[in-house]
Amino acid sequence: xxxxxxxxxxxxxxxxxxxxxxxxxxxxxxxxxxxxxxxxxxxxxxxxxxxxxxxxxxxxxxxxxxxxxxxxxxxxxxxxxxxxxxxxxxxxxxxxxxxxxxxxxxxxxxxxxxxxxxxxxxxxxxxxxxxxxxxxxxx
Amino acid sequence: xxxxxxxxxxxxxxxxxxxxxxxxxxxxxxxxxxxxxxxxxxxxxxxxxxxxxxxxxxxxxxxxxxxxxxxxxxxxxxxxxxxxxxxxxxxxxxxxxxxxxxxxxxxxxxxxxxxxxxxxxxxxxxxxxxxxxxxxxxx
Numbered sequence: 001x002x003x004x005x006x007x008x009x010x011x012x013x014x015x016x017x018x019x020x021x022x023x024x025x026x027x028x029x030x031x032x033x034x035x036x037x038x039x040x041x042x043x044x045x046x047x048x049x050x051x052x053x054x055x056x057x058x059x060x061x062x063x064x065x066x067x068x069x070x071x072x073x074x075x076x077x078x079x080x081x082x083x084x085x086x087x088x089x090x091x092x093x094x095x096x097x098x099x100x101x102x103x104x105x106x107x108x109x110x111x112x113x114x115x116x117x118x119x120x121x122x123x124x125x126x127x128x129x130x131x132x133x134x135x136x137x138x139x
Numbered sequence: 140x141x142x143x144x145x146x147x148x149x150x151x152x153x154x155x156x157x158x159x160x161x162x163x164x165x166x167x168x169x170x171x172x173x174x175x176x177x178x179x180x181x182x183x184x185x186x187x188x189x190x191x192x193x194x195x196x197x198x199x200x201x202x203x204x205x206x207x208x209x210x211x212x213x214x215x216x217x218x219x220x221x222x223x224x225x226x227x228x229x230x231x232x233x234x235x236x237x238x239x240x241x242x243x244x245x246x247x248x249x250x251x252x253x254x255x256x257x258x259x260x261x262x263x264x265x266x267x268x269x270x271x272x273x274x275x276x277x278x
Contacts, residue, residue: 042213043202043206043214044198044199044202044214044216045199045203045214049199052195052199053192056192056195059183060183060188060191063182063183063184064184073221074181074182074219074220074221075184076217076218076220076221077183077217077218077219078215078216078217078219078243079215079217080213080215080217080243081215082212082213082215082240082241082242082243083241085213094221101221102222103221103245104219104221104243104245106245106246107245107246108247
């Protein structure tokens, strides 16, 4: 069985020796990013402590960029991996008018999102990509 | 408005100067734990880097204890806080026969869980509490 994160072909926002940052193409959640460990590892506690710190440092950098550029109401962080047990973190900007607010994005939709609001958020994505790359290049 | 995590009255499994570990009373998810930052802080990136590391060290300790004692198929980690913007991490043991598998626990239920399986998991909770306390007392 092929792991879809091992076989990842989409161009990441940033790729390093051990992990990558990708922009998730979710119509309802512009700014949704993932931090993906390059190797096929299942749980955070399967990684050595220094590698766990490396992963979380990337998550914090992406969270900072998301907060700065996307100005969300809240950031949601999650590492689930039930269907794809290849370590990855979801970093999701949340807004009071988004499809599932205040529930997690995996709950049934609560509303349709105003297309104009989504368009304004999508317009920030090039700036988000730049902000993530800048942070990821910093030690 | 009172924050329910600031006003927390339930006895935690462990309480330290900066954070606490609590057992979540969820009938479908025995072994579900939370790591709660004691002060009312909203996002991980609102904490100083050393405090972020302290939080994640606690999350890894709880994850290790959950893996050792509960023997889940997968561990799910999440920091959401849309409804309660007071920093807390969910650490959730997941099983192929649980109510939402393989979806996140916030998705609609996919099945009723076998009561005997739940009973066997609940029987491990005292051992889980001891394993968490032992790890949290270690530097």
